[in-house]
Amino acid sequence: MEPVLENEKKIELKKSKISNIKVEEFKDFLTVLPALAFFGVFIYYPLAQLFNISFTNWNLIKDSYKYVGLKNYQWLYNGSGKAELINSLRVTFIYTLSEVTITLVGGMLLALLFGKMTRKYAFMRSIVFMPKYVGMSTAAVVYAWILNGKYGILNYVLNIFGIPSVDWLTQQSTALIGVLFLTSWRVVGYAMIIYLSAMQGISRDYYEAASLDGATKVQELRYITIPLLSPTTLFLFVTTFIASMKVFQSIDVMTGGGPYESTNVMVYWIYNLAFVDFRVDRAAVTSILFFIILLVCTILTMKVSDKSVNYDS
Amino acid sequence: MDNYANSKGSRKALSIFRDIIAIAVTLIMLFPIYWMIVSSFKTSDELLQAVPTLWPKVFNWQNYPNALKMAPFGKYFFNTIVMTAGIMVFQMLVGILAAYGFSKGKFRFKNTLFIVVLGALMVPIQVTFVPIYVMMARLDWINTFKALIIPEAVSAYNIFMLRQAFMSVDNSYCEAAKVDGMGRLGIIFKILTPMCKPTLITMGLLTFIGGWNSYFWPKMVTSRPEMRTIAIGVYELKRSFAGLETMNTNEIMAGAFMAILPIVVIFMMAQKYLLTGFSKAAMK
Numbered sequence: 001m002e003p004v005l006e007n008e009k010k011i012e013l014k015k016s017k018i019s020n021i022k023v024e025e026f027k028d029f030l031t032v033l034p035a036l037a038f039f040g041v042f043i044y045y046p047l048a049q050l051f052n053i054s055f056t057n058w059n060l061i062k063d064s065y066k067y068v069g070l071k072n073y074q075w076l077y078n079g080s081g082k083a084e085l086i087n088s089l090r091v092t093f094i095y096t097l098s099e100v101t102i103t104l105v106g107g108m109l110l111a112l113l114f115g116k117m118t119r120k121y122a123f124m125r126s127i128v129f130m131p132k133y134v135g136m137s138t139a140a141v142v143y144a145w146i147l148n149g150k151y152g153i154l155n156y157v158l159n160i161f162g163i164p165s166v167d168w169l170t171q172q173s174t175a176l177i178g179v180l181f182l183t184s185w186r187v188v189g190y191a192m193i194i195y196l197s198a199m200q201g202i203s204r205d206y207y208e209a210a211s212l213d214g215a216t217k218v219q220e221l222r223y224i225t226i227p228l229l230s231p232t233t234l235f236l237f238v239t240t241f242i243a244s245m246k247v248f249q250s251i252d253v254m255t256g257g258g259p260y261e262s263t264n265v266m267v268y269w270i271y272n273l274a275f276v277d278f279r280v281d282r283a284a285v286t287s288i289l290f291f292i293i294l295l296v297c298t299i300l301t302m303k304v305s306d307k308s309v310n311y312d313s
Numbered sequence: 314m315d316n317y318a319n320s321k322g323s324r325k326a327l328s329i330f331r332d333i334i335a336i337a338v339t340l341i342m343l344f345p346i347y348w349m350i351v352s353s354f355k356t357s358d359e360l361l362q363a364v365p366t367l368w369p370k371v372f373n374w375q376n377y378p379n380a381l382k383m384a385p386f387g388k389y390f391f392n393t394i395v396m397t398a399g400i401m402v403f404q405m406l407v408g409i410l411a412a413y414g415f416s417k418g419k420f421r422f423k424n425t426l427f428i429v430v431l432g433a434l435m436v437p438i439q440v441t442f443v444p445i446y447v448m449m450a451r452l453d454w455i456n457t458f459k460a461l462i463i464p465e466a467v468s469a470y471n472i473f474m475l476r477q478a479f480m481s482v483d484n485s486y487c488e489a490a491k492v493d494g495m496g497r498l499g500i501i502f503k504i505l506t507p508m509c510k511p512t513l514i515t516m517g518l519l520t521f522i523g524g525w526n527s528y529f530w531p532k533m534v535t536s537r538p539e540m541r542t543i544a545i546g547v548y549e550l551k552r553s554f555a556g557l558e559t560m561n562t563n564e565i566m567a568g569a570f571m572a573i574l575p576i577v578v579i580f581m582m583a584q585k586y587l588l589t590g591f592s593k594a595a596m597k
Contacts, residue, residue: 025419028497031497032418035411036411036430038467044432047436050443053444053447116331124338124339126588127339127342128339130342130577130580131345133579135544135576137545141548141566142345144551145562151562153348185345189342242437246439248529252548270443271442274446283443284443287440291436294437
């Protein structure tokens with residue numbers, strides 16, 4: 001009799017242990033549930049909703065809408081939206097590539113210049129880094145003043161050097177450059193800090209060996225520093241690329257997409273489709289395309305990086 | 314010997330040259346802020362002189378009260394603080410819980426579900442703002458704090474960074490606490506959270522600054538002036554001078570200075586956390 005009882009007890013204990021583990025697992029799951037629910041409602045549901053809206057003829061000023069199939073896709077592919085799309089893509093990519101180049105080259109140069117580990121240099125570094133935290137819209141208001149065609153200080157300085165005044169933000173050929181002044185100011189210091197912290201991770205041995213071999217400073221930079229920083233460069237490339245594609249604030253404040261659409265970047269265009277033209281349907285199609293472009297660009301850079309990045313640091 | 318002294322001398326010259334360049338670059342980077350402050354104290358006449366002055370001849374303090382009169386800055390500040398505080402509390406709370414679950418927790422499909430979180434990083438608000446706006450409009454949340462705070466209440470990036478921090482804490486601490494009879498919430502808030510304080514401080518600061526400067530989403534979901542936040546407020550101030558912006562740049566700059574002052578102060582006090590936070594992000 002007794003051993004059987006013992007056995008039953010054991011089984012019961014095991015059962016309660018199993019259910020106990022289940023309860024614990026469930027409680028662990030509960031900790032991530034709020035976040036998952038949030039992403040469901042505010043990320044994945046809206047994403048699905050975008051596709052839904054893109055098949056309708058939804059206009060924000062009308063109460064009802066109906067499904068119209070691929071009409072909006074046609075509008076974008078070979079309708080009146082096509083020219084706008086091509087312009088917007090062109091502007092966005094010119095802006096993005098300029099911004100990325102300035103960030104990488106500027107960040108690297110600043111890192112080399114400000115790399116001295118003294119207190120005075122630390123102070124200067126923090127000033128160079130600070131613009132990152134100054135609100136973009138506020139800074140844009142300030143830059144619009146600096147770049148003002150008639151009273152702006154930049155033109156005044158250019159005049160001193162004999163260069164005629166430029167209507168930075170009000171002419172087609174220079175508006176994007178005007179915006180780049182601002183966005184570069186905000187981001188180069190950040191790139192510098194990222195590069196500097198990576199440079200500190202490079203072993204001194206490399207440089208000692210190089211100087212024993214009689215390498216010059218330029219050679220050290222070319223054959224040691226830059227190759228060993230390639231993971232950092234990739235990180236900066238991807239993050240700056242994605243951030244630049246999403247540019248909105250500076251455009252909104254400084255140029256309003258103009259003059260003549262010369263700064264009408266993707267997000268600004270979508271915003272206008274939805275809230276100025278009230279064509280939510282067209283905005284949805286364009287958002288989908290924008291999302292796909294972002295996704296493809298990210299995946300591509302990741303793929304390329306696996307082959308060409310040196311992780312040997 | 315002569316040669317040696319020579320190279321030492323040229324090295325010194327080079328180092329001075331570097332200092333000069335570094336100081337020049339620093340001044341250029343500082344200039345927009347300087348120019349904003351200086352312009353905010355000038356009179357309209359001085360502002361529009363053919364030859365700009367580097368220092369105001371007379372300090373026109375009146376620009377500040379004037380700016381406050383043109384746009385409801387007090388309201389902007391209040392709205393920004395409420396919004397930012399709300400976002401911070403939610404992001405911290407939900408983020409800490411989720412980071413625990415994804416680092417120390419044990420449950421089925423943990424890794425798959427974490428991909429759901431990482432996937433959220435790929436879908437910025439610039440892609441989904443139209444449907445989210447429609448959602449807010451249907452809920453009748455436009456021009457409320459709910460619309461300003463709730464769509465920003467969880468950050469996938471913060472969950473990712475916090476999870477990294479929690480994973481670096483040895484499991485034995487959690488096990489020991491469990492043996493002592495400490496519950497899950499106890500472990501999270503009395504063991505893990507205090508041990509990851511630097512990460513949390515950095516995250517809190519970045520969330521605060523991000524909220525303070527956020528422009529895109531607040532612009533979408535607010536239209537009434539009394540619900541606007543500070544980042545939009547400065548632009549609204551500029552627009553309130555419709556057509557006469559240039560003449561009134563001194564007052565606009567006064568508004569801009571008031572808008573960035575809190576961030577500059579926070580940056581000066583807490584730059585240690587901001588600097589390390591970023592290097593960590595890049596090292597991952």
